[in-house]
Amino acid sequence: MPVSKKPIANRKRKRHMLPSCRSCSTHTRCLLHEASKQQIWKMFTTGIPLQEKDGIFPRHKAPFITFVLGGPGSGKGTQCAKIVETFGFNHLSAGDLLRKEIASNSEYGSMILDTIKEGKIVPSEVTVKLLRREMELSDNHKFLIDGFPRSEENRRAFEEIMEAEPDVVLFFDCPEEEMVKRVLNRNQGRVDDNIDTIKKRLKVFEALNIPVIDHYAKRGKLHKINAVGSEDEIFEQVRPIFAAYQHEAK
Numbered sequence: 001m002p003v004s005k006k007p008i009a010n011r012k013r014k015r016h017m018l019p020s021c022r023s024c025s026t027h028t029r030c031l032l033h034e035a036s037k038q039q040i041w042k043m044f045t046t047g048i049p050l051q052e053k054d055g056i057f058p059r060h061k062a063p064f065i066t067f068v069l070g071g072p073g074s075g076k077g078t079q080c081a082k083i084v085e086t087f088g089f090n091h092l093s094a095g096d097l098l099r100k101e102i103a104s105n106s107e108y109g110s111m112i113l114d115t116i117k118e119g120k121i122v123p124s125e126v127t128v129k130l131l132r133r134e135m136e137l138s139d140n141h142k143f144l145i146d147g148f149p150r151s152e153e154n155r156r157a158f159e160e161i162m163e164a165e166p167d168v169v170l171f172f173d174c175p176e177e178e179m180v181k182r183v184l185n186r187n188q189g190r191v192d193d194n195i196d197t198i199k200k201r202l203k204v205f206e207a208l209n210i211p212v213i214d215h216y217a218k219r220g221k222l223h224k225i226n227a228v229g230s231e232d233e234i235f236e237q238v239r240p241i242f243a244a245y246q247h248e249a250k
């Protein structure tokens with residue numbers, strides 16, 4: 001049975017369920033309070049619910065993490081939307097989080113913009129920090145992490161900082177010619193949807209992302225999907241993967 005994403009209002013309320021931050025200057029309730037983070041992640045990684053005495057409301061479920069990988073334009077975002085609709089995951093697109101940082105003029109904004117224009121990879125600590133913040137704020141324990149990790153260094157940073165590994169890894173396998181065609185037709189005004197940047201992104205994908213895919217193949221976590229066909233045809237390959245995990249991920 002599909003589980004819909006919780007409304008933003010509920011996510012905001014979650015902040016107020018966390019203890020006050022004594023170490024920040026404003027003394028407001030603050031997600032960056034180290035003790036809170038450690039408590040949340042202790043619970044996330046051990047699966048042991050926190051008690052009232054731990055300072056935050058108990059949560060009862062360990063995270064169920066899916067990494068969604070594939071080249072530029074292979075259809076990751078499109079299929080994630082279908083997975084969310086059918087299986088009720090929280091979709092975290094690393095690229096979208098980075099683009100939000102640019103739009104919000106954050107301290108990393110101009111560095112991220114330059115990196116994306118060049119089709120290169122943003123430093124792991126920046127991306128992992130953004131993912132971690134979203135995961136901490138989420139009322140949903142089922143995560144689809146789209147477009148990350150992009151390199152072995154990204155993968156190691158995530159696993160070390162989060163003390164967690166993915167349960168499932170999807171790889172949307174698509175020929176380069178098809179990916180280029182899709183990206184050039186995407187028409188969403190992305191600064192990297194031009195032929196020069198696409199060529200660079202494809203090179204980076206081959207050199208740095210394929211080793212991550214190989215790593216998870218060796219660990220028996222990889223599900224390779226033929227990403228050519230209609231969106232619905234492709235989703236029919238994805239559906240049984242999550243149907244099989246539905247009991248575990250509930």
Ligand SMILES: Nc1ncnc2c1ncn2[C@@H]1O[C@H](COP(=O)(O)OP(=O)(O)OP(=O)(O)O)[C@@H](O)[C@H]1O
Binds near residue numbers: 070230
């Ligand atoms: N099966 C498909 N057949 C044809 N076009 C598709 C298919 N799936 C997605 N598309 C289209 O291709 C484009 C790229 O898809 P999408 O944004 O989902 O890819 P992505 O893997 O998330 O790319 P990126 O890594 O660049 O974010 C979009 O315009 C989308 O509508």
Ligand SMILES: O=c1ccn([C@@H]2O[C@H](COP(=O)(O)O)[C@@H](O)[C@H]2O)c(=O)[nH]1
Binds near residue numbers: 072121122146148201
């Ligand atoms: O983990 C990540 C994810 C993305 N990037 C940068 O963003 C662009 C666009 O990413 P999409 O997944 O295609 O939306 C990507 O080419 C990288 O430059 C990143 O550095 N790290």
Ligand SMILES: [Mg+2]
Binds near residue numbers: 093095147
């Ligand atoms: Mg995408």
